[in-house]
Amino acid sequence: TTLSSASSGIDLHYDKDESLAESFGLGSFPTFSTVTYLTQASQNSPPTVVFDHIYTQGEEEVMTQMLLSRPRLGKHLVFDGRLLHGAPAH
Numbered sequence: 001t002t003l004s005s006a007s008s009g010i011d012l013h014y015d016k017d018e019s020l021a022e023s024f025g026l027g028s029f030p031t032f033s034t035v036t037y038l039t040q041a042s043q044n045s046p047p048t049v050v051f052d053h054i055y056t057q058g059e060e061e062v063m064t065q066m067l068l069s070r071p072r073l074g075k076h077l078v079f080d081g082r083l084l085h086g087a088p089a090h
Contacts, residue, residue: 009046009089014055015081027055030081041071046087054082 017028035048052065063084069077079085 010087012049012051012084012086012088014084016055029055032078033081033083033085034079035069035077035085037071037073037075040073045071046089047071048077048085048087050077050079050083050085053084054080055084 014027015030015033017026020026020028048069048071050067050069051063053061053063067079069075
C-alpha cells in the first residue's frame with residue numbers, strides 16, 4: 001500500500017494475500033509488515049497506527065495497546081504482519 005499525497009490517508013487494514021482471500025476466503029498473512037517513509041513528511045501527513053488486534057480476533061475484543069509512528073524521511077517500521085494497521089487521515 002502506498003500513500004502518495006501528504007494529506008491522504010490509508011484506512012485501517014490487515015496485510016494479506018488478497019487473491020486467496022477473494023477466491024477461497026482464506027487469510028494468509030505475512031510474518032512481518034513494514035512501512036518505509038521515502039519522502040519528507042508534511043504537517044498534514046498522518047501517522048501510522050498499529051493495533052494489537054489480529055484478523056481472527058472478534059470485533060468485540062478490546063484493543064489494549066497501539067503503536068503510533070509519526071512520519072520521518074528514511075524511517076523504517078517493522079511489525080507483526082498479522083496486526084491491524086493504517087494511516088487514517090481523520
